Amino acid sequence: MAFQMTRRSFLQASATAALTTALSGWLASGAKAQSGFVKKPFTAPGSFGNTTTVTGGICEMCFWRCQLVGKLRDGKLVKLEGNPKSVDNGASLCARGNAGVKLLYDQDRLKFPLKNVGKRGAPVWKKISWDEALDECAARLQGVIKNNGPQGIAIFPHGASATYPMHYFEHVVGTPNNSEASFFQCRGPRDIAYINTFGVEAGESVDMPNAKAILLIGTHIGENIHVSQVKQYLKGLENGAKLIVVDPRFSASAAKADIWVQIKPGTDSAFLLAIMNYLVKKGAYDKAYVQKNGEGFDKFAKAIAHAELEWAAKICDVSAAQIKEVADLLAKSAPHVSVHPGRHVTWYGNDFQRERALACLTGLLGAIGVKGGFVKAKGPKLGKVAWPDIGVEHAEQFALHKMAEKHKFSPPGTPTEMLRNTAISGKPYSIKACVIWGQNPIQTIPGQQETIKMLQQMDFVLVVDLMPTDITMYADILLPELSYLERYDIVKTGVQWDFNDKHQQYIAPRMPLVSQVSADHQRKDSVWITNELAKRLGHAKHIPAPSAEAMVDKILAAANLTLAQIKKEDGIHLQPGSNPYGAVYPIKFFNEDLAEAGYSGAPNYTPVPEPPQGFARLVYGRVPVHTFNRTMNNVWLNAEIPENPIWLSEETAHKLGLKSGDKVNLVNQDGVVSANAVTLKVTQGIRKDTIFTAHGYGTKNPAMTNAVNKGFDEQSLITNPAVDPETGAHGMRTSFVRIMKDGKILNIPS
Amino acid sequence: MTNSKTRTPAALYYFLAQSFRYPEQAWLCEPYFDLLDSIVQNLDLNNDALWLRQSYCANQEGLEILQIEHTRLFINAHPAVIAPPYSSVYLDQEGNLFGPSAVWVRKFYQQHGFELSGEGDIPDHLVLELDFIALLLDEGLYDEAEQFLNEHFRKWFPLFKKRVLSGSTNKFYYTLLTLVDFFTQEEP
C-alpha cells in the first residue's frame, strides 16, 4: 500500500488528539505484555566472551550416552565436547555428538503444545496452552479407557524420556499394548536369546580390547558408531585381534577384516551351526567349561549334527574351506574370542535362533568371563523410581500374545504385528488410543500402510516428540519435549572402557546444559507431562517422583549421592570398580523351556524366502553420522551425508548398463516405488543378489525442512515383514527389489 | 517503565511488538483495535481496521483463525512453517536459530544496557527486536534505534515479510507487516 506520508511526518503528526487518546487508551488497558528485557549495565567481556563450561551432559544423539560438557557463551551453547573426566568416551564424541548443538537450535523443533484442527495425516496446527492440551488428552484417554478398557490404549515409546510414561501406562493405567521399537524392531531377539542361554542380557558385552579374535555377524562397527565400543574394537585390532566379518557387503568392518565371509543374506544361522558342529565333532571346544556349565549339550550336539560344512557352504553361498578357516581360527583363539551379539538384529524372522547360536558358540569356545570373551562389567548399584503395579494384572490378562499363545518368548510389551492387527481388525478387542513418545513408527515399523490404517481408526492419537517427524502428522495433540541438553533424565552408569585399565565405576546423571525455560518455547520434560496426565486421570497419589530432578535424586540416593554432589564433581562421580573377569554362566545349549513351548530347543536354521526371479534382496544399515531418522534434519549431519545411495554389484550394473552416479529408484515385490530417486553406487563390495542402502532417510514431513525428501525411506519398501516365531519381533530384510531408472523397471539378472 | 512516561513513538513500537505475540483475547481487545484504527486512519490506509476488528475482536471463531494462522506462519506447520520470526533464519547461512546475527543482536542489547529476561531466550525474535526499539526510544536513544534498524533489522525484516506474504493472505498480518515496514524502513 502506498503511504500518504513519511514516518517522520507521521510521528510529528502523532500528537493528534485521536491517536494520543488511542495510545493512552491502549497503554492503560494493560493489554501490552511485559517486555522481554531487564536493564543491566554493560560490562565488556574478556577475550573469551563470557564462555563457561557446563558439565553433566549425557548425549542422546544416539543411545550410547556419552558424557558431555557444553561450552556456553552468553547463554548460547556454542560447542559440545566429551567430558574429560569420562572413563567411557573420554574427551571424544562422534560427529553426531558434536552436532547436538544444531539440534538444540533447529528452527523446525516443536515449541508449543499443538492441537490438530485439520485431519490426521494432513494436520492444521493450532498452538494451545498446556492446560488445554493436557485436559484434552486426559479426557480422550479416559473416554477410551471407559469404552474399551485400559488395553484400548497402545503405546509406542523410544528413548530415555519415554521410559517414565511407558511404565505409567503399563503399570498404572494397565495396558499391555506397548510396542517398543528398541525391542520389536531392534534388539529384542538378542536380549531374549541370551537370557535364555546364559541367564543374562547380551548387551554388547564383549571384551574386544583383549580379544584374540572378534567375530562380527552383520555388525558394521565404523558405520555404526558408539564411541566407547569403537575404542574397544580398535584397541582389539591394534592389539592384534583377528577380525572375522560375516556380511554380504564390504562394510567398514569388512574393510578391516582378516576374513570376510561374503555370506548370502538370511543364512547366518546355517553358517553358525556348521561352525559349532565342526567344533563339536572335532572336539575343538572348551570341554571342561561345557561339562561344568553346559546344559543339554548332547541333545544340542545331536540337533546340529546335520550341519556339515558342505551343507552350510551350499546354503550360505561361501566355500566350505572358508567356514572351516573361520572355525579353526575361533578354536585357535579360544577362549579369548569376542563373539559379538550384534545390536540391531531383527533381520529375517529367524533371528532369535541366530542369536541363540551366537550365545551357544560363545559357550562352546569357553569365551565367558575371560579376557577377550563375553564379560559383563560390574557397574555401580543405584536406586529405582517406579510406578506401582496396580494395573499389571489387568494388563497381563489382555496381553495379545498370551491370549493367542504365540510368541512365548516375547520381550516385554506386545509384539507390534499383533498389536497393529488387533487395532485394525478390532479383534479380540478394540485398541482406540495411541500414545507415541519419541518414536517415529512410520519409519521404525515395517508395513507403513498398516500403521497408517491403525492410526486412522484410533479415537485419539497423542504424540510427544522433539521434532516434527513423519509420525507427528498423525497426531491429534502434539506435545513438545525438552531435548537431552535441556532436561534431567536417566542416570548413566558403567565402568572404564578397557578392562585392562584401573577398575573404576562411574555414575553420570543427565543434567541440563542450557536453560529449560525460554520465551521461545514451552517444552517440558516427560516426567512433568506424565505426572500432569496422571493427575488428570486420577492417579495423583501414585506419582513416584514430583519432577525429573527429584526422580534423579531418588535414584542417586541409593548410592548415597545427590545431584548437587555430582555437580560439584563435574557431572561424573567416579568410584573404585572391581575385576569383571571370572563370572561363570550356565549355558543352555539345549533349552528345555523352548522345546516345551514348541520351539526348537537347540539353535536351528529356518530358510527364508528367496528373491523371485529378477529381484534382489534389500538390506539396510547405518551411516556413521546419522541415528536413523532422528538426526536427519540436523544441518551439520545433513550436510555430511544428505542422502542414502543404493549399492549395486558391479556385475549387475554392467549388465543393466548402469553406472555410479545414475539416479535410480527401487520397486519392491508389491510394486511399491521408493519415493525419491537417489544416487547409485556401483561396487564390487556387494553380492549380486543383494542391494544395500542406509536406513532413516526420506523424511516425508515437509516440516523437517532440511531432511524432507532427502534420500528415500527404505522402510516404505518393507511391505512384507517377517515375524520371529519365538519373540514376535519383526524381520525387516525381507523385501525384494528391482531397479527403476527413468521410469523403466530393470530386472536384476540372476 | 510506567505507562505515563512512555512517549508516543515508543508506544507505537510496543504496539507493533505486541501484535506479533500469540493472538489471545486478552490483548486483541477494543483498545487494541482503537489504536490500530487510529494508526491506519492517520496513515490513510484502506480502512481494513474495521474489518479486522469485526473479524478478530471478541469473536471466538475469528480468534481461532488467527491463532491457527499465527501457528502456521511462525511456530510449527504442515507442510512447513512459513516464516520463523528470527533474523538468523534469514541472515545466517545455516538457517538455524541463534546464529551469528542473533549473537550480534544480543551484544547490541547488552551494549545498550539491556539483557534478555529469560536465560534461554533467543535474542533475535521479531517481538524482542521491536520491543527493544521501543525501549531505546523510551530512553530517547533515537540514533541508537536508527543504528539498530540500519545495521540489523532492515537486513532481515523485508525477507521475513516477503516470506509471510508469499505464504499467507491473512489481512491482519498483512496490515501489521505493512505497519512494521512503514515504521522501520529507511527514509530519505
Ligand code: SF4
Ligand atoms: S556415540 Fe556419538 S551420538 Fe552416540 S552418545 Fe556417543 S557421542 Fe553421542
